[in-house]
Amino acid sequence: MNNAADTQRPRIAWWSPWPPSYSGVAEYSRMLVAHLRRLAEVRVFVEDALAPRVVEAFGEVPILPGSAFQAEQQRSPFDVAVFHLGNQAGHAYMADALFSAPCRRVGVFHDGSLYHLYEGISRYRLIREIAAEEGWSAAWRAWKRLRQPGSDSYHHPLLRRAAGACDQIIVHSQHLAGRVRAAAPDRPIAVLPFGCETWLDDGGLLQRQARRIIGLPQDALIFGVFGHITAAKRVERVIEAFVQADLPGAWLYVVGEVTGLAPPSLRRWAGDPVLCARHRIRFDARRRPAYLSWATAMHAVDAGVSLRFPTTGESSAVVSELLGMGKPCIVSDIGALAELPDDCTIKVPVDDQEIAALQAALRSLTTQPDRLAEMSRAARAYAQEHTWEAAAQAYLQVIRDVSPATSHVTNTCDKIRDN
Amino acid sequence: MPESHSQPTAVDTAPGPVADLRRIQARLLAGDAGAAQDLERLIRLSNFEASAREVAQLSLLREHRFASAWPVLGRLIAAFRSAVAGVAARWLVRAVIEQQTAFNRATASALDEALALNRHLLARIEQLEQRVAELQREQRR
Numbered sequence: 001m002n003n004a005a006d007t008q009r010p011r012i013a014w015w016s017p018w019p020p021s022y023s024g025v026a027e028y029s030r031m032l033v034a035h036l037r038r039l040a041e042v043r044v045f046v047e048d049a050l051a052p053r054v055v056e057a058f059g060e061v062p063i064l065p066g067s068a069f070q071a072e073q074q075r076s077p078f079d080v081a082v083f084h085l086g087n088q089a090g091h092a093y094m095a096d097a098l099f100s101a102p103c104r105r106v107g108v109f110h111d112g113s114l115y116h117l118y119e120g121i122s123r124y125r126l127i128r129e130i131a132a133e134e135g136w137s138a139a140w141r142a143w144k145r146l147r148q149p150g151s152d153s154y155h156h157p158l159l160r161r162a163a164g165a166c167d168q169i170i171v172h173s174q175h176l177a178g179r180v181r182a183a184a185p186d187r188p189i190a191v192l193p194f195g196c197e198t199w200l201d202d203g204g205l206l207q208r209q210a211r212r213i214i215g216l217p218q219d220a221l222i223f224g225v226f227g228h229i230t231a232a233k234r235v236e237r238v239i240e241a242f243v244q245a246d247l248p249g250a251w252l253y254v255v256g257e258v259t260g261l262a263p264p265s266l267r268r269w270a271g272d273p274v275l276c277a278r279h280r281i282r283f284d285a286r287r288r289p290a291y292l293s294w295a296t297a298m299h300a301v302d303a304g305v306s307l308r309f310p311t312t313g314e315s316s317a318v319v320s321e322l323l324g325m326g327k328p329c330i331v332s333d334i335g336a337l338a339e340l341p342d343d344c345t346i347k348v349p350v351d352d353q354e355i356a357a358l359q360a361a362l363r364s365l366t367t368q369p370d371r372l373a374e375m376s377r378a379a380r381a382y383a384q385e386h387t388w389e390a391a392a393q394a395y396l397q398v399i400r401d402v403s404p405a406t407s408h409v410t411n412t413c414d415k416i417r418d419n
Numbered sequence: 420m421p422e423s424h425s426q427p428t429a430v431d432t433a434p435g436p437v438a439d440l441r442r443i444q445a446r447l448l449a450g451d452a453g454a455a456q457d458l459e460r461l462i463r464l465s466n467f468e469a470s471a472r473e474v475a476q477l478s479l480l481r482e483h484r485f486a487s488a489w490p491v492l493g494r495l496i497a498a499f500r501s502a503v504a505g506v507a508a509r510w511l512v513r514a515v516i517e518q519q520t521a522f523n524r525a526t527a528s529a530l531d532e533a534l535a536l537n538r539h540l541l542a543r544i545e546q547l548e549q550r551v552a553e554l555q556r557e558q559r560r
Contacts, residue, residue: 053472206444291437296462
């Protein structure tokens with residue numbers, strides 16, 4: 001068996017959704033493994049039913065069904081199993097392995113709740129987990145709320161047992177570190193910021209082509225909103241502020257599936273292209289666009305808007321991608337988003353001042369091209385400091401260091417940079 | 420002003436949409452007139468692939484499984500609903516599901532064929548474009 005502390009190339013079981021799964025974590029994993037594969041021996045484990053359809057991105061990284069884990073473990077034991085845990089049913093397949101893998105376990109908590117992960121196994125399992133963590137009265141209340149629309153995940157984080165099963169925990173923000181630490185105070189936690197893909201400043205060449213293909217005006221200043229549209233993304237607030245701000249020459253481009261969790265007012269906007277055109281708003285509500293057209297749409301905009309409330313502490317892959325492209329972002333002043341630097345993001349509160357603050361942010365970026373350019377440079381600088389390569393190095397450091405140490409929070413990225 | 424090119428990273432050299440987009444960007448920076456068209460081509464093809472994949476995933480219809488969120492009595496309620504549906508509609512629904520699934524599979528298969536043909540034709544067009552460029556260079560000499 002390999003020893004992670006001594007081995008230069010640890011053998012890692014990487015449990016994560018993988019493209020073409022339509023998931024931010026799947027793209028996150030692909031970007032990270034692209035760099036990690038040089039530093040470690042990685043085997044990716046995906047949901048059995050999806051294994052035949054996954055994209056084999058790198059020849060030396062086999063993509064295997066989760067059910068093959070035990071055989072692989074017996075063939076050659078893993079040093080570490082890394083579990084990418086998210087608040088989605090797509091992560092449900094890894095729950096049992098998380099509690100039973102016969103090697104060191106690293107849990108990467110992408111969200112501050114695992115409610116939908118357990119619901120993805122079965123409603124019975126969800127209720128059982130709530131009972132185990134919060135007691136049977138909480139489970140009874142949760143059972144009754146299951147029949148009502150909307151998500152109850154904000155009330156039941158269900159982090160304690162999963163965090164307790166890990167020898168090491170990785171999160172992307174201090175905010176989420178605090179939430180996980182509250183659930184499992186004795187587990188070591190490392191804060192590894194999200195990686196960014198860095199793009200060349202091509203003077204707007206790619207942006208012009210992207211706008212031509214999509215059919216967006218070349219001379220406009222375009223704000224982009226990206227991702228599944230749910231109530232928590234507050235896109236209707238963005239539209240309200242954009243319409244009230246009445247900024248001639250500015251467009252709002254909304255890309256993402258309008259889900260059943262989106263508020264009715266937003267669905268009305270999405271279903272009325274004439275009204276949208278009158279206010280220079282464009283919806284692109286394709287259900288599952290290919291990543292290439294998704295990235296091209298991001299290149300087409302000048303700045304992003306990514307709001308969130310309530311939040312379970314999740315990081316935004318969209319914001320990281322936009323910053324890497326040199327697009328400053330307007331974000332909610334809450335959770336992980338609040339930790340982004342002020343020189344490349346504008347923070348807006350989630351209270352009753354939200355619309356006014358949004359309007360001011362939209363107006364300042366539209367009317368102050370120098371500020372936009374300055375923030376764009378700062379966004380690129382941020383991305384240069386948070387590359388996927390740096391994230392992979394930080395992962396490797398954590399994997400090598402993994403041990404049942406006393407609870408503490410370290411910023412391994414900073415440690416590596418300092419060295 | 421555009422910045423100078425940085426060294427390619429591991430992701431640049433790995434196949435995938437990011438690498439595709441980077442190559443297009445590099446060609447745009449180099450003044451390659453065909454890069455814009457190739458970008459559009461790649462986007463259309465990748466959207467086609469994504470749609471074909473989704474059709475394949477959704478092609479198999481399944482019978483509805485009745486459930487109830489009521490504790491204890493839930494299973495009884497679901498069993499009662501299943502029994503009523505079994506008497507009233509199961510055979511009709513199964514026949515319709517079979518017909519629709521057969522149609523969906525045929526559609527998914529046709530899309531796969533169309534996708535393969537598109538890939539082949541695009542590769543052929545690329546070869547021919549390269550050949551035309553070579554001939555133009557030779558003619559200029």
